[in-house]
Amino acid sequence: MKFLSTLLLTVLAATLNATTFADDIAVKGNMVYTSAGEPIENGVVIIRDGKIAAVGQDLDITEGMETISANVVTPGLIDAHTVVGMAGYLNQQHDQDQLETSAAIQPELRAIDAYNTREPLVEWLRKHGVTTIHTGHGPGEIISGQTMIAKTVGDTVAEATINSQTMMAATLGDSALVSGSDKKRKSPGTKGKVAAMFRNQLIAAKNYSAKIEAAEDDDDKEAPPRDLKLEAMVSVLNGDMPLLITANRHNDIMTALRIAKEFDIKVILDSASEAYLLIDEIKAAGVPVVIHPQMSRPVSDKENVTYTTAQKLIEAGIPVAFQSGYESYVPKTRVVLFEAAMTLPYGMDYQDALNAITINAAKILGIDDQVGSIEVGKDGDLALFDGDLFEWTSHVVGTVIGGEVVSDSVK
Amino acid sequence: MNIVSRGDSHSLQVLFVASCLSFGSFAKPVAFTGATIMPISGEPIENGTLLIDGKSIKAVGAKVRIPRDAETIDVSGKVILPGLVDTHSHVGETSGADWSGPIQPEARVLDSINVRNAGFKRALAGGITTINLMSGSGHLMSGQTIYVKLREGNSIEAIAYKREDGEVDGGMKMANGTNSRRDSPFPGTRAKSASLVRQKYIAAQEYRNKIERADGDPEKMPERDLTMEALIEVLEGKRIVHFHTHRHDDILTVLRLQEEFGFRVVLHHVSEAHRVANEIAAANVPSSIIMLDSPGGKLEEQYVDIQNAPVLEKAGAKVALHTDDWITESRHFLRSAGLAVRAGMSREEALKAMTINGAEMLDLEDRIGTLEKGKDADFVILSGDPLSVYTRVEQTWVEGEKRFNLNDPDDLAVAEGGFGVLVPTGRGHAHGMEEGH
Structure with missing residues (x-):
């Protein structure tokens, strides 16, 4: 009997999945802070296919859509x-x-x-x-x-x-x-040396980049061998x-x-x-x-x-x-x-x-x-709270990433 | 605001005020009116009055007769709590034992304290009025702790609590688990740790027996031995053991030692208290714990549970909270109570854990920890709910003197930080990877 009821639930769940995407969800908040304008009282955030599809006050929620609610909702x-x-x-x-x-x-x-x-x-x-x-x-x-x-x-x-x-x-x-306990290395031991080594590395990357460009412009010139350190610093430059x-x-x-x-x-x-x-x-x-x-x-x-x-x-x-x-x-x-x-x-x-x-x-x-904000088109990432999110005595009651509830513990 | 006297221009004034206070009768009583008073010994009192006279509390209640000569300070809208008790802190450049051996009960934190260290100012800014200053946890026994009152004072003697026998009051710091394990002569295993401690306590018992047998005859008395004298105070219950312990099995080892030797003990940190909460409660041993922002940081804390505080409360065990400053900041001590409530502790017990419960763990419950007639006039004036993030400590009073005042620019700077404000902080008690928490 127990087995049967479990099976029934599984079938039901599968049916629900067929009508809505796994990461479709509606999230209701007594107060929704969007970080994109004024907070919304009785706000609703609709996430479809992992992305925010709608946000607003008292929005209609499609029947059968998974719905969760919390006192306060913010962007993840x-x-x-x-x-x-x-x-x-x-x-x-x-x-x-x-x-x-x-x-x-x-x-x-x-x-x-x-x-x-x-x-x-x-x-x-x-x-x-x-x-x-x-x-x-x-x-x-x-x-x-x-x-x-x-x-x-x-x-x-x-x-x-x-x-x-x-x-x-x-x-x-x-x-x-370099800390006193690290005997093998001598540098950098001063602020002046730190800056000199830092600048030297950026200059080395500039030179490396110039050589690559020169080789690109001139077939007679050979590009320098690949150097992961300098490549990374060129990305900085x-x-x-x-x-x-x-x-x-x-x-x-x-x-x-x-x-x-x-x-x-x-x-x-x-x-x-x-x-x-x-x-x-x-x-x-x-x-x-x-x-x-x-x-x-x-x-x-x-x-x-x-x-x-x-x-x-x-x-x-x-x-x-x-x-x-x-x-x-x-x-x-x-x-x-x-x-x-x-x-x-x-x-x-x-x-x-x-x-x-x-x-x-x-x-x-x-x-x-x-x-970073609750706006249409952005990732469906939300944080849910049972009160003022900043109070020491409030709790995080849910975390949603890409429309999926990834935590429902109370922290 | 200083733990020491103010500069020259004020010293005369300070001296005058101090002498008036010491004669009591010259000092006017002060009535604080209009606040919500949380006496901890009873229900909060709305629009209550706290009447102090000199160093002590004269009356607390909704209807307090204010003497005609009293100064009245209107603190309507504020919240008054007893001065906070930090049962475990390392402010003031605490040190005890050195690395020559694992058991050094003769080492006194008393002899290390820099009363001018800014850590004391930070503590006052957090509403703390009494601190158990501890040596580190890198030893099985790292020395004698000291209970200090954050009154003004130029020396450690001036701010230390005194026992009835006139000696400076304090406990004994012990530790087990991994912090105290290192190369010989330190123990390499848990069993060795316990055996070293037992052997030492047995030696102290024998030393005490010799003294008893001498029965006052100087010829028969053993030679003075600082190590043994300190341990006898532990065995006689004059000195409470403050035992750093994390893992469930180490906690039970503490209880086993306590049962064997009969010393009085407070468990500190107890990261795995949630696993042995019933055993802790059954042993009737209190715990002093810390509220942390995340687990880990060391192997022994991998199973720390933020819910230790409510779990112990539900098991019927007594809990106090502590800063373990530098691990958490004295200025934010009230946040620990907020986090304890977040974890599921009752508000009532969380506030006790900041005050009277800690006072009991230091044997100071007759003097501090609640706002009651006859107790020391140590209290904190808050802008609002003690557990709220928005609340600020506005004033901290110690024995009837205002020791922190948010409206004083120097004190404000301590509360908020700034360039050169907390410098020099001295050596601090730097928690290394193997030592501390």
């Missing part, structure tokens, strides 16, 4: 910079792939060759409403490697990835220096891969802007804990900021960190996104939802905080045509 959250999937939660040597310390400059390292889709922290972020992460090599070397953008689902890196070569991760400041420069102290931030100007390359400032001292300079340089986690500890390069920097940058018109960053110990990752929330008691505008983990993060990452 975006973590604008993390190492989750590279730095595993066990924190053992075997699961730490965010930083290769054998050399100071290794732009050839691709994030896709290390990203672990089954890493528990990917699931942890997904359960907290995070649907898209910009992850990859972390800070700690002058040029530590490439980054990528993934959805927080997918069994293989190919399934998860939406951009495989996003940015080039670079570091200025104390953490780029021609703008295919912007530099994501982690710099916290004001002098290191200025070095980042100086390099951007000298080589006319696109730079995104990362962490930038003293950015509040350089608002005019950062604005004039037209550089966006992926701001440090708000709960960063006030130590070493970040000893002058504040809870108001993000707000000051946003008020000055500088694009800002939040990140979970890199943690060497406990907790192994932060969560952008909490990082955005942490700015609210200090006066951050509510929508600004939400934008910095949705549409503005998407813009800085160059994926705002696909994700």
Whole structure:
């Protein structure tokens, strides 16, 4: 008897599937924050074939369509910079792939060759409403490697990835220096040396690029042999891969802007804990900021960190996104939802905080045509909450990616 | 606002105020009116009055007779909580044992503290008024912890709680699991860890027996031994053991040791408490736990459950929350209560876990942890619901003195951070990969 009823259910389910796509879903929210205009009371988001097909107030829902509802609905959250999937939660040597310390400059390292889709922290972020992460090599070397953008689902890196070569991760400041315990390497030992090595690498890439172009124009000239390091740096020079420069102290931030100007390359400032001292300079340089986690500890390069920097940058018109960053110990990752929330008691505008983990993060990452807001044509990625999304005592009650409910746990 | 005295121009004034306070009768009583008072010892009081006189609380309630000479401060719309109790923190440049051996109960955190460290200011900005300052977890026994009150003071003695015998009050830090495992003379296994600890406690029992047998005869007394003296205080219950432990089997090892030697113990961190919650409750042993943003970071925390707090509450075990600062930030301590409620703890118990439960774990429940007549005038004035993200700590009072004031630009800077505000922070207690949490 039990077997029969199970069978019946299976048949019913199959019938439903025949009439609607598996990733067709209607999501109702008492309040729907779209990150593309005013919040919608009694909003409905219709997702068809994985994409947002309609959004509005009290929309009609096709009969039989899977429908879920929550108190508050937002776009799927975006973590604008993390190492989750590279730095595993066990924190053992075997699961730490965010930083290769054998050399100071290794732009050839691709994030896709290390990203672990089954890493528990990917699931942890997904359960907290995070649907898209910009992850990859972390800070700690002058040029530590490439980054990528993934959805927080997918069994293989190919399934998860939406951009495989996003940015080039670079570091200025104390953490780029060779540590005292690393006896084999001598450089870089000073800020001056860091900048010199950085610039040398960009010049080498320019020369390499010039040789390739010369060979293309002149049959008598032979192209240089392929060099993965220089190829990757050429992508930086021609703008295919912007530099994501982690710099916290004001002098290191200025070095980042100086390099951007000298080589006319696109730079995104990362962490930038003293950015509040350089608002005019950062604005004039037209550089966006992926701001440090708000709960960063006030130590070493970040000893002058504040809870108001993000707000000051946003008020000055500088694009800002939040990140979970890199943690060497406990907790192994932060969560952008909490990082955005942490700015609210200090006066951050509510929508600004939400934008910095949705549409503005998407813009800085160059994926705002696909994700970041609830607008027709974009991916059906949503986060569902049982109350004010930023309250410590609220819960994420569901996460939807591409129209599929990928988490219904209560976090 | 400083843990130490203000600069020269203020020192006379401070001295004057301090001397008035010490004579009590010169200090006017102060009545805080209009706030929602959460005394923790009872239901919240809407539009309540908190009356303090000198260093203590005179009255708390909806209808409090305000003395004619009292100063009245209108705090309508605000919320008043008891000063928060952090049962596990490393602010103030704490250190205890060195790397010469795994068991060093003679090492005192007392002798390491820098009272000028900005960590104390951060704690006040978070509403914390009492802290258990701990040494690290890289040893089976890393030394004597110290309970401090964040009153103004130039020395550690000035801010330390004192026991009835006049000695500085504190506990004993112990640890098991992986943090305390390393090359000899440290233990290499869990069984060795337990045997080393047992052997030491047995030695302390024998030392105590010798003293008892001497019966006051100086000829028969054993030579003074700091290690043994500290352990005897543990055996006699004068010094509570604060035991860092994560895995379910390590937690049970703590309970086994506690049963064998009869010391009083608080379990700290207890990442796998959810697996042995009933055993913890049955042993009637309290737990001091941390709320984290994600699991992992070390092998021992791979099975940490964010729901430890509600699981222990439901099992009937007592829970306090702690910062383990630097692991979590003292300025955001109230967030821990918010996260505990998010995980399923009751609001009532979460607020107890920030106050009276912690006070009990430090043997200080007669002085702090609730707003009741006769207790220390330690309290926090909040802008709203203690568990809300939007709420700010506006004032922190310790023994009747305002120690943090959000309207003071210097204090605001501590609360929000800024250039040079928390510098120098001193050496801090840097949690390495093998040590700490």
